Amino acid sequence: MESPRIRRSSEFRQAEIVQAVLALAAESSPADITTARIAAAMNLTQGAVFRHFPTKEAIWLAVAEWIEENLLGAIEEASLSSSEPLAQLRAMFCAHIGFAAAYPGAPRLIFHELQQPGDSAVKRRIRALLASYRGTLLQVLKCAKDGRAAGRELDVEPAATLFIGAIQGLVMQSMLAGGMRGVEEAAEGVFGVYLSGIVGRRT
Amino acid sequence: MESPRIRRSSEFRQAEIVQAVLALAAESSPADITTARIAAAMNLTQGAVFRHFPTKEAIWLAVAEWIEENLLGAIEEASLSSSEPLAQLRAMFCAHIGFAAAYPGAPRLIFHELQQPGDSAVKRRIRALLASYRGTLLQVLKCAKDGRAAGRELDVEPAATLFIGAIQGLVMQSMLAGGMRGVEEAAEGVFGVYLSGIVGRRT
DNA sequence: TAAGCTAGTAATTAATTACTTACTATCGGG
DNA sequence: CCCGATAGTAAGTAATTAATTACTAGCTTA
Numbered sequence: 363m364e365s366p367r368i369r370r371s372s373e374f375r376q377a378e379i380v381q382a383v384l385a386l387a388a389e390s391s392p393a394d395i396t397t398a399r400i401a402a403a404m405n406l407t408q409g410a411v412f413r414h415f416p417t418k419e420a421i422w423l424a425v426a427e428w429i430e431e432n433l434l435g436a437i438e439e440a441s442l443s444s445s446e447p448l449a450q451l452r453a454m455f456c457a458h459i460g461f462a463a464a465y466p467g468a469p470r471l472i473f474h475e476l477q478q479p480g481d482s483a484v485k486r487r488i489r490a491l492l493a494s495y496r497g498t499l500l501q502v503l504k505c506a507k508d509g510r511a512a513g514r515e516l517d518v519e520p521a522a523t524l525f526i527g528a529i530q531g532l533v534m535q536s537m538l539a540g541g542m543r544g545v546e547e548a549a550e551g552v553f554g555v556y557l558s559g560i561v562g563r564r565t
Numbered sequence: 566m567e568s569p570r571i572r573r574s575s576e577f578r579q580a581e582i583v584q585a586v587l588a589l590a591a592e593s594s595p596a597d598i599t600t601a602r603i604a605a606a607m608n609l610t611q612g613a614v615f616r617h618f619p620t621k622e623a624i625w626l627a628v629a630e631w632i633e634e635n636l637l638g639a640i641e642e643a644s645l646s647s648s649e650p651l652a653q654l655r656a657m658f659c660a661h662i663g664f665a666a667a668y669p670g671a672p673r674l675i676f677h678e679l680q681q682p683g684d685s686a687v688k689r690r691i692r693a694l695l696a697s698y699r700g701t702l703l704q705v706l707k708c709a710k711d712g713r714a715a716g717r718e719l720d721v722e723p724a725a726t727l728f729i730g731a732i733q734g735l736v737m738q739s740m741l742a743g744g745m746r747g748v749e750e751a752a753e754g755v756f757g758v759y760l761s762g763i764v765g766r767r768t
Numbered sequence: 769t770a771a772g773c774t775a776g777t778a779a780t781t782a783a784t785t786a787c788t789t790a791c792t793a794t795c796g797g798g
Numbered sequence: 799c800c801c802g803a804t805a806g807t808a809a810g811t812a813a814t815t816a817a818t819t820a821c822t823a824g825c826t827t828a
Contacts, residue, residue: 369775369824390682393596397816407777409818414775418816470680476740477673479593489741513761520754524727527734527755531726534733537679538695551723552730558716559762572794572805600786610807612788617805621786774825781818788811795804 368405375414378404379421380428387467392474397421419484426475426487429468433461434494441498447506451525451560452553454502458529459549463542469533496522506560513562521560528556571608578617581607582624583631590670595677600624622687629678629690632671636664637697644701650709654728654763655756657705661732662752666745672736699725709763716765724763731759 370378382403386395397418401408415421440457441450462469475488499522506512512521532552536545573581585606589598600621604611618624643660644653665672678691702725709715715724735755739748 367776367823372775375775391596391677391680393594393677396814398814408816409778410776412817473676473737474594474596476737477594492741517754517757520751521758523734523738523751524731524755524758525734526737527730527732528727529730530733530737531728531730534676534679534729535726538692548723548726551720552727554720555724555727555762557762558765559758559760561766562761563764563766570793570806575805578805599784601784611786612808613806615787769828771828772826775823777820777822779819779821781816783815783817785814786812789809791807791809793804793806796802798799798801 372414375404376424379411379414380425383421383425383471384428384465384467387470388465389467392467392471419482422471422475422484423487425471426484426491429465429472430487430491432465433458433468434491436461437495437498441502446511447502447509448511448557448560450502451506451557454499455525455529455549455553455556459532459545462529462533462536463545466533466536466542469530496526499525503560512560516560516562524556524559528552575617578607579627582614582617583628586624586628587631587668587670587674590673591668595670595674622685625674625678625687626690628674629687629694632668632674633690633694635668636661636671637694639664640698640701644705649714650705650712651714651760651763653705654709654760657702658728658732658752658756658759662735662748665732665736666739666748669736669739669745672733699729702728706763715763719763719765727759727762731755 379400382400383395386399386403397411398408400421401411411421415424436457437454440453443453444450472488472491475482475484478485481489500518503512503516503518503521503525507514507516507518532545532549535548536542582603585603586598589602589606600614601611603624604614614624618627639660640657643656646656647653675691675694678685678688681688684692703721706715706719706721706724706728710717710719710721735748735752738751739745
């Protein structure tokens with residue numbers, strides 16, 4: 363059962379470590395992801411991890427960068443899938459939920475980093491991620507308002523906060539349920555209520 | 566500056582420890598709240614903490630019970646403040662946000678416990694708390710629907726999820742902002758959008 | 769083939785963790 | 799006024815943590 367000591371490039375291992383962290387975060391608190399657990403998940407010794415990252419902080423930073431690229435990428439792509447603002451919103455919502463379902467560790471890592479005191483490089487990166495996210499969100503919401511797809515009295519700032527909160531609520535519910543099963547269906551319902559709040563009162 | 570060794574009853578210290586944990590959780594991740602930090606916050610030695618709680622887990626449990634009593638108490642009270650379902654919802658929302666603003670550590674502790682794997686006594690308690698919360702929420706939402714205050718086509722389950730998510734979104738935003746300043750005002754706006762989603766399309 | 773770089777291991781480091789133990793000071797009641 | 803109970807301290811414990819060490823093995827290339 364002993365592994366015959368596979369050698370891989372540092373680049374490969376770096377990517378592997380990031381994925382291992384995401385996988386570990388999916389089923390345990392980011393706070394107790396140790397370098398030993400990461401190594402064990404890759405069939406490596408603990409010391410080997412430090413051949414590819416100088417410090418643990420660097421690992422978290424790499425994970426944050428991965429999330430930034432992939433989540434923002436998916437959101438961007440979704441926002442370009444249609445010209446109708448409300449359809450864009452739905453696509454973005456689905457993309458985000460899909461991402462969270464595929465990588466349940468990601469939202470936890472984000473939340474965990476944000477509640478750390480002070481500001482590390484990781485935290486700054488996460489903040490930038492969320493600011494960018496909120497930016498495109500506000501843009502789409504403003505479009506919807508200008509194009510009369512949303513209510514004239516809609517306040518876009520709280521609407522963006524509620525959008526993000528809706529996703530967090532679903533993530534939390536999935537943590538209660540103990541898994542991501544059925545989240546996509548629940549997301550459908552939640553987005554329906556949200557959308558109703560966006561379009562406002564109509565005839 | 567040396568403290569003259571104040572003696573307090575164990576009951577008093579237990580309550581003090583719970584408050585210390587809540588205060589510490591307000592400005593750092595629950596994961597790195599150590600018994601040493603708790604003791605330091607109370608001007609006590611680390612060993613003294615274990616005079617009043619047999620284990621650290623017992624401390625978390627006591628904190629969970631405190632949150633359960635106080636948060637659910639505030640919510641319950643708010644739900645009784647009116648006979649109109651929508652006014653009840655607003656009161657519950659404000660009560661929850663007020664609680665989160667007064668004890669910013671509380672939502673973090675809840676979230677942190679939920680993402681722990683397996684099920685501890687603490688986690689079970691938190692789950693019970695949230696189930697109870699959701700129960701009264703669903704009750705009020707159903708009332709609103711039956712009394713035609715909410716849209717006939719409203720699905721109460723996602724509506725409850727979105728309600729909780731709305732609060733989480735505000736908590737997250739406050740973590741980004743680095744404080745609870747201005748949350749109450751932001752809450753106003755978010756609840757407005759949420760409410761619009763609940764009442765649905767009207768003439 | 770020999771040299772040099774790289775990715776691996778195993779063992780060890782200092783620091784930190786929850787928790788314990790032995791002892792001491794203080795309080796309240798007979 | 800003393801005495802038992804209790805709340806405190808100081809100094810430990812074993813376990814775990816990130817990071818470092820000395821050494822080994824494999825790949826490429828001159």
